[in-house]
Amino acid sequence: MYDNVPLKSTSINTNVTHKFFERNLNSDLDDLSLFLGKQYDRIKNGEILKNDQGEKTLWDTSGSITTSKWNKYNVFQFYHPAIHKLFRSVRSMTVEACEYYGIDFEKEDFWVQGWFNINYNHVGKLDWHEHGGSGAPWFHGYYCVKAEPSTTHYKVFDKDFENINKNNRAILSETGHPHAMADWNWEGPRITVAYDVIPHKGIMPEWEQHWIPLA
Amino acid sequence: MGTALDSASMKPSHKFFDVTLDNDLESLKQYLSEIEEKIFTENILSVPSDILKKYDRNQPGTLTQLGINYYNIFTFVNPEIFKLKEALRKLTMEACEYYGIDFDSQKYLIHGWFNSDLKTIGSNGVNPLKHPSHFHDHSDGLGAPWFHGYYCVEAEPSSTFYQINKEKDNVFENVNKNNRAILSETGHPHGRDDWFFDSKRITIAYDITPMNSLVGVKPNKWMPL
Numbered sequence A: 001m002y003d004n005v006p007l008k009s010t011s012i013n014t015n016v017t018h019k020f021f022e023r024n025l026n027s028d029l030d031d032l033s034l035f036l037g038k039q040y041d042r043i044k045n046g047e048i049l050k051n052d053q054g055e056k057t058l059w060d061t062s063g064s065i066t067t068s069k070w071n072k073y074n075v076f077q078f079y080h081p082a083i084h085k086l087f088r089s090v091r092s093m094t095v096e097a098c099e100y101y102g103i104d105f106e107k108e109d110f111w112v113q114g115w116f117n118i119n120y121n122h123v124g125k126l127d128w129h130e131h132g133g134s135g136a137p138w139f140h141g142y143y144c145v146k147a148e149p150s151t152t153h154y155k156v157f158d159k160d161f162e163n164i165n166k167n168n169r170a171i172l173s174e175t176g177h178p179h180a181m182a183d184w185n186w187e188g189p190r191i192t193v194a195y196d197v198i199p200h201k202g203i204m205p206e207w208e209q210h211w212i213p214l215a
Numbered sequence B: 001m002g003t004a005l006d007s008a009s010m011k012p013s014h015k016f017f018d019v020t021l022d023n024d025l026e027s028l029k030q031y032l033s034e035i036e037e038k039i040f041t042e043n044i045l046s047v048p049s050d051i052l053k054k055y056d057r058n059q060p061g062t063l064t065q066l067g068i069n070y071y072n073i074f075t076f077v078n079p080e081i082f083k084l085k086e087a088l089r090k091l092t093m094e095a096c097e098y099y100g101i102d103f104d105s106q107k108y109l110i111h112g113w114f115n116s117d118l119k120t121i122g123s124n125g126v127n128p129l130k131h132p133s134h135f136h137d138h139s140d141g142l143g144a145p146w147f148h149g150y151y152c153v154e155a156e157p158s159s160t161f162y163q164i165n166k167e168k169d170n171v172f173e174n175v176n177k178n179n180r181a182i183l184s185e186t187g188h189p190h191g192r193d194d195w196f197f198d199s200k201r202i203t204i205a206y207d208i209t210p211m212n213s214l215v216g217v218k219p220n221k222w223m224p225l
Helices: A029-044 A081-101 B025-041 B062-070 B079-099
Strands: A021-024 A110-119 A139-146 A151-156 A159-164 A169-174 A179-181 A190-199 B017-020 B108-117 B147-154 B159-163 B171-175 B180-185 B190-192 B201-210
Touching (some): A029 A190, A081 A110, A081 A139, A081 A190, B017 B079, B025 B079, B025 B108, B025 B147, B079 B147, B079 B201
Antiparallel strands (some): A021 A169, A110 A190, A151 A159, B147 B201, B159 B171
């Protein structure tokens, strides 16, 4: 089913039960889908990205240009009410996750990098992967714009977990738990917005300047 | 204290909102100095080379112009800049309360840049009281819910002059204090004083705008507040 062998959980928080944090938003998804489709074309046409030399990336097999070039832009710098609402929701989920893991949210100075994925059933997929860090305070999540019916597989401390996707729902999980997109068997695009949330201490100076304070 | 109303328009009178941070300004100054150097020597903003050549870093306003067109200071990963953005959210909420604006429904975005200005020499003066053309405004001077402000990294001693309600004879002198961020509704043109010191005068400026004014605008510069 997948090209890669699933990785093992690397979270150091083995004494805390893993938890997904979630928010159900009530955004206009038809409008957001159209909006993201337009931005996809802009990125494809080289109108938005900086420092893009057309390099090959690990994510090219996803078949989604906006996934491959995830670190050349930040979706939270796109001007749409649903994106703004998602930004605030990511912040509130991070606050909740910090409470759960006993982390002082204010002291970590969290930054966020977001991108969007547009996948088709005949062009690639997001295989097993991870997002760096070894669990909280490193977080990752995604928001379903158009991803029903579908699932996302997680390896959570070596147990299989199937996350049944719901449109208009944002989730957040600590990193350290590999995940993969299940097959998308439907006509038309599967659209999600994904985000990494990491503390200031985790950002490397050489990274692209697209991180935003989660303040 | 209640909101003061302008008797003519029944709109609240102009007010500055301010907050003093406890940022390490020496560290921030050093950081911004390195960024400035990299902008010109490493082109970290990816400005097309033919355009970058036209920017003279020794002229007043050069970094300001680059900032307006090519970057958002709040994407620079730095703890002091993080604290500033955090403070500006709270300051904008305070301003919204004063003007009777629903902060959440505005879905505010912020764009910031930094100014690094050399000593005023000869005809390079920018004091708007002597050179009125240096009075300028932001966001078309529309007033609240559009806001603008600045944060002083190294701007003492100096002042910034505001033409309240665009009235030539109604000038307010804002005496600058390092580590203080201020916010004002737009619609009150302003300009900084000349700078008479060898060290650079450094401030971070920001525009804060409701999302509905950016519909259809090419993305990638503003960010959620």
